Amino acid sequence: MPRGKVLTEREKGQIDAYRREKKSLHYIARALGRLRDVIRRYMKNPVKYGNIKRKGRKQKLSGRVQRQISRIASNSTKSCVEIKRELGLEVSKSTVRRVLVRNPNLKHQKMNAEPRLLPRHKVARVGFAEKNMARDWKMNAFEVIKSDEKKWNLDGPDGLSGYWRDLRKEPLYFSKRNFGGGSVMVWAGVCYDAKLELQFCSKKVNSAEYTQVLSMSLLPFQRRNRRKKHIFQQDNAGIHTSRETMAWFAANNIEVLEWPSCSPDLNIMENLWGIMVRIVYANNRQFQTVDELKVAIVEAYENIPQETIQKLFDSMPKRIADVLKKNGGMTKY
Numbered sequence: 001m002p003r004g005k006v007l008t009e010r011e012k013g014q015i016d017a018y019r020r021e022k023k024s025l026h027y028i029a030r031a032l033g034r035l036r037d038v039i040r041r042y043m044k045n046p047v048k049y050g051n052i053k054r055k056g057r058k059q060k061l062s063g064r065v066q067r068q069i070s071r072i073a074s075n076s077t078k079s080c081v082e083i084k085r086e087l088g089l090e091v092s093k094s095t096v097r098r099v100l101v102r103n104p105n106l107k108h109q110k111m112n113a114e115p116r117l118l119p120r121h122k123v124a125r126v127g128f129a130e131k132n133m134a135r136d137w138k139m140n141a142f143e144v145i146k147s148d149e150k151k152w153n154l155d156g157p158d159g160l161s162g163y164w165r166d167l168r169k170e171p172l173y174f175s176k177r178n179f180g181g182g183s184v185m186v187w188a189g190v191c192y193d194a195k196l197e198l199q200f201c202s203k204k205v206n207s208a209e210y211t212q213v214l215s216m217s218l219l220p221f222q223r224r225n226r227r228k229k230h231i232f233q234q235d236n237a238g239i240h241t242s243r244e245t246m247a248w249f250a251a252n253n254i255e256v257l258e259w260p261s262c263s264p265d266l267n268i269m270e271n272l273w274g275i276m277v278r279i280v281y282a283n284n285r286q287f288q289t290v291d292e293l294k295v296a297i298v299e300a301y302e303n304i305p306q307e308t309i310q311k312l313f314d315s316m317p318k319r320i321a322d323v324l325k326k327n328g329g330m331t332k333y
Contacts, residue, residue: 115262122328147189148269268312
């Protein structure tokens with residue numbers, strides 16, 4: 001049965017006064033308009049009244065079973081039903097879920113995607129880290145230029161259509177056109193103290209177009225900074241490592257940094273793209289034309305402070321150290 005309302009301090013004082021006058025329990029209850037059981041509990045032990053901690057309903061699962069549930073769920077994709085079945089528990093899946101929710105060390109979240117690292121990839125990543133752990137990535141007489149390409153859709157990337165849903169209102173919908181409504185391919189390059197000119201290219205870039213992009217952005221940058229020695233970083237995409245592209249690098253005396261495959265966590269350009277994506281597609285912004293999208297991309301790129309890029313370069317020693325610590329495995333970056 002539900003318990004009655006706890007006596008107030010004033011009611012307690014009135015009861016004490018009636019008791020000194022030797023009034024009956026029935027009289028006091030009628031005078032205060034309260035149940036006799038409430039008055040009796042207070043009179044039995046006035047000091048402890050209201051301070052007794054009552055135990056709730058006994059938990060269905062023992063502490064040992066709850067620890068077993070947490071161990072099975074730890075870094076696992078198993079559902080509550082699967083965990084329940086594995087342990088042979090005669091409780092509902094909601095009971096299992098409550099155990100996991102109460103555990104401060106567990107949090108259900110979306111699993112991040114990462115490249116599949118084969119043993120040869122890990123060996124190459126460790127070799128790269130050992131070779132470059134002492135490299136100075138900052139601006140000196142020697143400078144690293146990092147580059148990458150990215151495809152941009154008019155409708156924006158997947159995963160940015162979340163919002164705070166008010167259950168009292170009609171839901172909002174993210175309008176998605178076929179093939180993202182159209183797209184553009186962008187090339188960008190940065191070094192510690194400068195950003196290279198952004199270039200737009202076709203969606204299916206070949207080696208000839210790639211070297212043309214570099215001729216329009218990389219070569220002019222090198223001519224303006226001929227007193228410094230530069231080394232160029234790119235990933236191992238086919239057009240980057242083709243004979244035609246490598247011959248172009250040799251003809252223009254451009255040193256290319258040896259780069260391990262499947263290593264987006266070592267490429268700060270991935271982080272730079274992420275920053276730009278949040279700017280360009282802020283508030284689920286969509287674009288009607290390719291020209292509108294291009295303007296927004298250029299504006300976002302030019303407005304990124306150089307200090308932001310420098311912080312990304314400054315993270316390289318930590319990234320390399322993490323690769324060594326994980327024996328070539330993927331890092332948090």
